[in-house]
Amino acid sequence: MKMRFWINFVLVVTVVCMPGCKKKTPTPKEPEVKEIRLMSAQKESFGQTSDGRQIDLFTLTNTSGLRAKIMSYGAILVSMEVPDRDGNLADITLGFDTLDGYLAGHPYFGATVGRYANRIGKAKFVLDGVEYELAANNDENHLHGGVKGFDKVVWKLEDLRSDSNEAVVKLSYISEDGEEGYPGNLACSVIYTLTKDNELKFSYEAQTDKTTVINLTNHSYWNLAGQGDVLGHELTLNAEKYTVVDSGLIPTGENRSVKDTPMDFTLPMSIGSRIGRVEGGYDHNYVLNSSGLLARAAAVYEPTSGRVMEIYTSEPGIQLYTGNFLDGSLTGKEGKVYNKHYGFCLETQHFPDSPNKLEFPSVVLLPGLKYSTETVHKFYAR
Ligand code: BGC
Numbered sequence: 001m002k003m004r005f006w007i008n009f010v011l012v013v014t015v016v017c018m019p020g021c022k023k024k025t026p027t028p029k030e031p032e033v034k035e036i037r038l039m040s041a042q043k044e045s046f047g048q049t050s051d052g053r054q055i056d057l058f059t060l061t062n063t064s065g066l067r068a069k070i071m072s073y074g075a076i077l078v079s080m081e082v083p084d085r086d087g088n089l090a091d092i093t094l095g096f097d098t099l100d101g102y103l104a105g106h107p108y109f110g111a112t113v114g115r116y117a118n119r120i121g122k123a124k125f126v127l128d129g130v131e132y133e134l135a136a137n138n139d140e141n142h143l144h145g146g147v148k149g150f151d152k153v154v155w156k157l158e159d160l161r162s163d164s165n166e167a168v169v170k171l172s173y174i175s176e177d178g179e180e181g182y183p184g185n186l187a188c189s190v191i192y193t194l195t196k197d198n199e200l201k202f203s204y205e206a207q208t209d210k211t212t213v214i215n216l217t218n219h220s221y222w223n224l225a226g227q228g229d230v231l232g233h234e235l236t237l238n239a240e241k242y243t244v245v246d247s248g249l250i251p252t253g254e255n256r257s258v259k260d261t262p263m264d265f266t267l268p269m270s271i272g273s274r275i276g277r278v279e280g281g282y283d284h285n286y287v288l289n290s291s292g293l294l295a296r297a298a299a300v301y302e303p304t305s306g307r308v309m310e311i312y313t314s315e316p317g318i319q320l321y322t323g324n325f326l327d328g329s330l331t332g333k334e335g336k337v338y339n340k341h342y343g344f345c346l347e348t349q350h351f352p353d354s355p356n357k358l359e360f361p362s363v364v365l366l367p368g369l370k371y372s373t374e375t376v377h378k379f380y381a382r
Pocket residue numbers: 107108118249283284319321325345347
């Protein structure tokens with residue numbers, strides 16, 4: 001009996017195993033493909049202006065895959081690609097795929113704005129006893145440097161480099177005495193730096209040969225989801241006051257507390273939660289609690305993607321503008337239609353109309369002195 005069992009056992013095992021028990025030749029293991037990303041700063045052509053000027057596009061990439069594209073026309077931030085909580089990259093700025101989109105006219109998408117960002121009341125100011133008249137390009141007021149501000153000029157490449165810590169592009173522009181009505185030849189530069197720590201730094205420098213006023217900023221429209229409206233974005237502002245404005249959005253001179261009003265973002269609040277109670281939507285300059293040193297001014301969290309953008313600045317103010325004038329008439333990147341509130345701006349700056357409001361922090365630049373400000377955007381996901 002025992003013997004029969006063993007004979008059967010051996011037979012069954014042999015039959016069952018015969019075809020499959022051949023020693024499997026191990027399939028060669030696919031070599032693990034690890035994308036090695038290096039910090040890099042590259043240049044390519046982005047086309048030509050109508051008067052035949054070559055426009056360059058600079059791409060800064062860091063080791064985590066963040067990618068910032070900047071062009072020499074308007075020193076515009078064309079795109080900023082940032083990962084979400086699952087590592088998926090999306091471009092989180094509004095703009096166009098081609099240079100022609102920018103040349104056709106747009107509300108300062110990604111632009112470097114100057115010589116004076118924001119509004120100057122009645123388009124004039126007095127400096128050293130002389131009255132200077134500027135273009136009234138926003139009803140009776142002057143907005144974002146005039147008819148042809150720094151956003152519409154071609155900037156010169158000064159530096160394009162990368163090392164293991166950062167990728168940098170430095171662009172310069174000389175604004176001549178009298179340009180758009182402003183006094184003094186102004187030599188200015190903007191330096192974009194993408195760091196290995198997922199920061200995009202905006203550094204501005206300028207010098208003048210005659211007393212002038214200056215207020216430079218970047219006017220990017222952000223959308224941390226990469227699409228749709230921004231009403232669900234949660235915003236925190238390190239500001240307990242804002243500058244009250246009249247119907248033309250010119251400050252009255254009063255800095256009012258945000259407490260118990262829809263203007264309060266001292267704790268995280270979605271942009272859309274109280275926007276209906278703010279006539280026209282947010283378009284206000286906040287008075288930052290700490291100024292002068294690079295300090296945290298704002299943080300924005302987008303719940304669906306998990307993306308976070310923190311903003312640090314040396315400037316005393318920040319303009320919150322919620323894309324109130326976007327009306328669906330512009331079609332941007334990848335055919336996206338830009339409707340109302342599809343992007344928000346957080347423009348670090350001196351206060352609007354400072355040349356006419358001596359009680360505000362000064363925007364006067366004297367010959368021999370150096371204008372130097374810095375704003376840092378830090379990106380991560382949670
Ligand atoms: C201003 C808005 C303006 C927008 C586009 C923002 O900085 O505050 O009033 O409509 O720029 O020009």
